[in-house]
Amino acid sequence: MKIPSKRMEQIPFSGIRVIFEKARKLEAKGRKIIHMEIGRPDFNTPEGIRKKAREALEDGFVHYTSNFGMDELREVIAGKLTRENNVPTEYDEVIITPGASMAIALAIFGLVDIGEEVLILSPRYPAYPKQVIMAGAVPVSVPLKFEDDFKLSIDDLEKRVTDKTKMLIINTPNNPTGTILGMEELEKIANFAKENDILVLADECYEKIIYGKEHISLASLPGMKERTITVNSTSKSFSMTGWRVGFISARKDIISNIVKVQQNLTICPTSFAQAGSIPAYTEGDGLIKDMIEELKKRKEIVTYYLDRASGVDYVKPEGALYVFPSIKKLGMTSADFCDYILEEAGVAVAAGNDFGDQGEGFVRIAYTCATDELEEGMNNFKEAVNKLN
Ligand SMILES: Cc1ncc(COP(=O)(O)O)c(C=O)c1O
Known part of the structure; x- marks a missing residue:
């Protein structure tokens, strides 16, 4: 058997x-x-978003979209990243995905080779190491310690780098700790990534669920846009977990590599769910x-x-x-x-x-x-x- x-x-x-x-x-x-x-x-889900999806469905927007996702949604997401996250972004630096989970998988499958290592700040979302294993690569945990208020120690990161290290995965605000990465820690991560020539996947899917502090995108730090793969999603911030709409923003050459994974795994996210998501990125916080x-x-x-x-x-x-x-x-x-x-x-x-x-x-x-x-x-x-x- x-x-x-x-x-x-x-x-x-x-x-x-x-x-x-x-x-x-x-x-x-x-x-x-x-x-x-x-x-x-x-x-x-906010009514403005549900209404837009209903209209798309009624208008017959029911077929495959581009493998990159719907252009109009890519445009408004590029606008949101430029405006809200201080990351000047063009629409062709964005790909729409079925949620953040698939976005992370597309990035790992598209960028990490068999046997390469992926550093993961931990405690972490359970799917990260599992997806790395599915891709034939090796997850390496970097501890965030309770006694340090789950703050990152750069020594713990540096100790785990080898010549096989390809990527680091970070998540802010964090599941499960609820803590965020502030400017000081993000600067340490940025210097580390540049010195060691490592890509960073920044999972920002809880970006809007933050209490009094400012969310900072790693890609907005000097020299980081070209080595950051930003993952985000409508799931948590707009209470849309069942819709399955997320995105990746990254360098154009990275996007044109990652799109091949989407092409062959899932083709595109659901068409009318993509259309419905447009107000999330035009009206945003008000909703x-x-x-x-x-x-x-x-x-x-x-x-x-x-x-x-x-x-x-x-x-x-x-x-x-x-x-x-x-x-x-x-x-x-x-x-x-x-x-x-x-x-x-x-x-x-x-x-x-x-x-x-x-x-x-x-x-x-x-x-x-x-x-x-x-x-x-x-x-x-x-x-x-x-x-x-
Ligand atoms: C940190 C983190 N990333 C990604 C996801 C997946 O979100 P999505 O529904 O967008 O696939 C979750 C869901 O719990 C999460 O906690």
Whole structure:
């Protein structure tokens, strides 16, 4: 009997989905579970975007688009990058993709050869190392340490460079830590990339979900546009996870290489979803002001209850949809703690080790459920933790 590919055998089933399945079994038995394990905003997509997609559908915009994506959307994204991100961009430096996940895959498959190494700041989004393995390359974790507030140490980065290092993946605001990379860290990354001749994939898909701080795009730093592959998406910022629309912006020669991967894997993102996304980049922040305010309130609810749960420490989140507390003082593994919280509090959270080895001893709380449920869930969480002390 043939077995699965050796590459896929190295890839475990998503830990977040394991807890989700356990929660569903409890729900089937009639138990109320509050879901804080899945990283997707629960808001509806803004009406302006839905209307534009409906019109495109009614107008018969239902066929393949260019492999690069729809020109009008590429134009407005180039305008947004130039205007908002200080990265002067032409429309042919942009390719539309089915979400950020596919954008990351296209960049890895298009740019990294078999056996080459990809540095990944970690804790990190679980798909990064898995996609690197699928492409036959080697993921190398660079730890972001809790005791340093998840700030990057340049020594940790430099120690891991070899002559096979091709790319570094960064993510700001970060899933799962909720922290952001400020100018000082981005400058260190830029100098490191230039000195070692490395490409940087900057995943900025939580760009708009940021509380009081400024999002800085790595590509806006001097000399970085030519070596940065910026990935972004409508999924989180505009609550459009099901639409599957994201983009890459990079040098023209990089885009014309990456488009061949898209051509052969998926042809193009869904036509009317692309058309619907245009207002996201022309009207932007105005469409999501209320959602961001609500998320900020929810973040404060989570930290309020964590402050009252003994033995739980966390780094103050500055963006994204998550808080990533350490449960190390409670003396349990992440997976055991998640099982305990599910049973005892009726709350599903994600085990930290899904986000890399550095995540063991942590859990990810996603404030992606309705605000009143969140309040109830966090109160139950606090009570359950305090029973352990
Ligand atoms: C850091 C990060 N990048 C990419 C993605 C994928 O987003 P998309 O829905 O745009 O594929 C996620 C989703 O959770 C994420 O957290």
